[in-house]
Amino acid sequence: MxxxxxxxxxxxxxxxxxxxxxxxxxxxxxxxxxxxxxxxxxxxxxxxxxTLEGLEKEIFRLFFANTIDLLHQNSDYLAYDMKNKMLSFYFTFFEILTANRSYALQALKFDRNPLKNLVQLTLLRDSFKEYVAEILTDDYRLEQEKFQKFQEKGIQESAWLQLMLTLKFWMEDASPAFEKTDIFIEKSVNASFELMNVAPINHLIDFGKFIFKEKIYSK
Structure with a gap:
């Protein structure tokens, strides 16, 4: 048989x-x-x-998907604020990358042209940007709705750039247990959220509107 x-x-x-x-x-x-x-x-x-290229892209998307699955297994995760969700994402994502470090390093260094290697990350990029939009909270949104769409795109793109910088640092990190990457993650995420603080911008816009109204109605 x-x-x-x-x-x-x-x-x-x-x-x-x-x-x-x-x-x-x-x-x-x-x-x-x-x-x-x-x-x-x-x-x-x-x-x-x-295609084989599609398979290569899917591998890095699966690293992302596995990260999200692991995050949601933590019952406390949903209660985290945006910054702590992002920190949790980073630490978990790079743990998964580290478990697959030999493949990741080889895949991202195949071509001498770095841009060609980064094509493999297009599905990861799309998924990550969606994730950033999902966890974005009102604390980091401008009060003026007409600016929010542009702001969200800006946050997504800057978050992706930060992830790429972290990936590059991790690829070059030779420290034991990649402890320097952990430090890089914590410091860079904290710094980025300080820069995302919209309270001063909201105050400036509010002040500008006040001045504009005063100029108009005082005539």
């Missing part, structure tokens, strides 16, 4: 791909070669991914 072939899952393909990249030090030449070598069909691959 023929042995029933195991149904390959999305997670199986991700795991196989990461292992091949680490063991061979290079990417598979094509979906055909990748599938044939690991005894599954191209059709099975295309059930989950459109």
């Amino acid at each position: 023929a042995t029933k072939k195991k149904i390959i899952s999305k997670e199986d393909i991700v795991s196989i791909y990461m292992e091949e990249v680490l063991e061979k030090g290079q990417k598979p030449k094509s979906v055909y070669h990748f599938a044939k070598e690991h005894d599954f069909t191209e059709a099975e691959f295309y059930t989950f991914f459109g």
Whole structure:
């Protein structure tokens, strides 16, 4: 009786791909070669991914998704303010990256052009920006609604830039247990939230409106 072939899952393909990249030090030449070598069909691959590049992007998105899953397993997390949610995200995300450090370093250094390597992070970028928008609270929003949309986009982009700077620091960190990265995270997140303090800006806008009205109605 023929042995029933195991149904390959999305997670199986991700795991196989990461292992091949680490063991061979290079990417598979094509979906055909990748599938044939690991005894599954191209059709099975295309059930989950459109291209090998799409698979690479999904790996970093899965690191993000696993981070969010772990955060929500902590019953206290939902009660955290925005800054502590962001700190929790950073520490958890970089723990997951550290567990997969060999792959992350290799994947992000394949091409001499750093911008080409960063293409792998496009799905991560989209997911992270959505996350920032979700945890953004009124404490960090401008009171004037017409400015809030522009402000939110600015916060998302600056948060992404900060994550990329932290990633670069982590990649170059040679300290035991990457303790310097932990310090970098804490100090940079604290500094960014100080800069996000909108109270002075709200006061300036309110003062500007007062001056404008005084000029108009005093004529």
